[in-house]
């Protein structure tokens with residue numbers, strides 16, 4: 001037989017453990033993102049080789065010399081689109097939901 005006092009403390013204990021678990025979970029996710037950032041920072045998303053900054057039409061793009069993949073920062077595609085007369089970049093913007 002359990003008395004009400006024991007049940008009360010058991011419940012508090014359980015609640016504290018749940019809170020602790022939730023807090024740890026958040027830290028874990030945050031730590032995991034930091035860890036991933038460290039692992040993938042400046043790495044090619046396709047082959048994992050190092051990316052190299054290259055000036056291209058007044059914009060600095062990240063280029064993978066291993067597989068040729070190109071990484072553009074936010075706004076760089078718009079800048080390139082502005083200098084492009086063929087409309088290729090402009091139509092590419094549509095792929096990302098841009099105007």
Ligand SMILES: [Zn+2]
Pocket residue numbers: 044045046047048049064065066067068069
């Ligand atoms: Zn690559």
